[in-house]
Amino acid sequence: MKYSKLLIPTVKEVPAEAEITSHRLMIRAGFIRKVASGTYTYLPLGLRCLQKIMSIVREEMNAADAQEIDMPFVQPMELWEKTGRREAYGETLGWFTDRHGRENALSPTAEEIVTSLVAAEVSSYKQLPLNLYQIKMKYRDEFRPRFGVLRSREFIMKDSYSFSATLENLDEIYQSMRDAYCKMFKRCGLKFVVVQAQSGEIGGSGSEEFMVPCAAGEDIIVHTEDGSYAANIEKAQIDAPAKAEANSDAPAPEQINTPNATTIDEVCQLLGTTPQEMIKTLVYQIGEKVVVAMVRGDHDVNEDKLRAAAGGGTVELAEEAIVQEVSGAAVGFAGPVGLTVKVDQIVIDPWVAAMESGVAGANKTDYHVRNIVPGRDFALDGEKASVVDIRNAIEGDTNNGKPLQFSRGIEVGHIFKLGTKYSEKLGATFLDENGETKPCIMGCYGIGINRILASAIEASYDDNGCILPVSIAPFEVEIIPLNNDKEEVSGLADTIYTKLQESGVDVLMDDRDGRPGVKFKDADLLGIPLRVVIGERGLKEGNVEVKRRTDDKPTNIPVDDAVSTVLEWLGELKQNLQ
């Protein structure tokens, strides 16, 4: 295509609000423009990138026997009520009331629709398995859109849903999706890691995320140095500590006056202790239950782990009144000893259970207690109490004896085994070989198309702009004729342009009547992998210049070899992404 005909509004300056590199570069290169918070227009070049990514995703999905369908963006709210997800999604779910007074949800995902479809159309095990997908815009009214297109309200997601008759078949499809995802991300030129994530209904190894390691990522990845273990911090398993010897000679608990010391820091300062010696006691409201969680003073409660320990539900810190009722004291003085019967469940982190003795709130305003021995002064098991890992991993923790390291990543894909949650609620059942009615066993698999583009840029750029993988760059080759008014230059440029196009190459011709510097700067900014410069200087020697975006200097190539060289180099670039 001709540059002069395309809307490519490159800019030198970028709003202060664009903080991360991919956001800044996408604006500078004229890929996107913001319309409102979390909503963007994709200009021709940005859309080209997305389309190339979508093609790759589509090819690999089809190759994995998934079938493309297209489901509505506007969905009847009653379906969302049936599955209870209207409540579960809360305010993130966008919706509107139509002229007939019916409520409609703006699709943030499509389990309800696809499961209803299968409920209506599938009745026999002979019709299974099925793996249905779509690539479509999604809407989520995010509390806080940020980082450009990394967390936007509207985004394009490839979402697929598999329906199996048996658990074994679910495992097979899950594995085939996992393999397909690896191929797609590789083809998109992304370096990624697969990490364990919050499990689906079935549990076990039921959920994995595909992360692009990157400092700007929102997720924290926990992994061992050799990569044998990697997980989202929400999920990361931590080795339990060695149990301290039960010390029957330990001094008895001693109450101490700690006026107004309600935080770990304040108590430590007052008593000269360290956070490691403290037992942090937090009162949570989880669903209908009041749950007390205990972690060591230097640890943080992981609310996802806590939710799992409590058997699900919305996790919230309890209101002041409940805390007062439970502990019999002002907020900040709760402790393990002498909690009221109001508590439904007590979850103790293994690292608390292993403490020789600790300092905790006294359940009495302005008092703490020292010399509390877990197991002696409060129960570690019983009707309500149990010891479960409920904290976030921190520096120094290990998994299977190997030290855990931390890094950040962008979640570009997420696969998981759903089980029968939706199929049961929406009646997606089938008759098996024995004539028994059974619910379909589901899996679901998502990919953020826009995030692939943003993370590709985030992963590869320099001072001059994007360095895009050839598979997703807006064009594969850019031709820059420097002295366009000279017949020999523009003529040769046209010839090379036509020949490359005939060879199936996606070429951009910078036919603008501009100065060379402007063209060079723009070409670099756009991140197009190969550049051909045709100028009088080179032509005198019978050469044109060919340069990879990653090369420091161009290479002189005889005019007659220009097309073949470009094709050859292009082939090499593509080969690297197989």
Place this chain on the structure above:
RNA sequence: CGGAGCGUAGCUCAGCUUGGUAGAGCGCUGCGUUCGGGACGCAGAGGUCGAAAGUUCAAAUCUUUUCGCUCCGACCA
């Protein structure tokens, strides 16, 4: 939803403290000179200063309200 900040030309921003004729750079239009890494000169177009109300002889500037945006936090199948 809590905390902080910002809304002035197409874009990036100054001006506001101390009220008094609307500014710069980039971009854009025309002409000329340039032409291998974001050229230069001259001439020009372009703004109800987010909106509303108030104080004042006079408001971009002070007060109040409101809308939008951004950052930190909470939240995130």
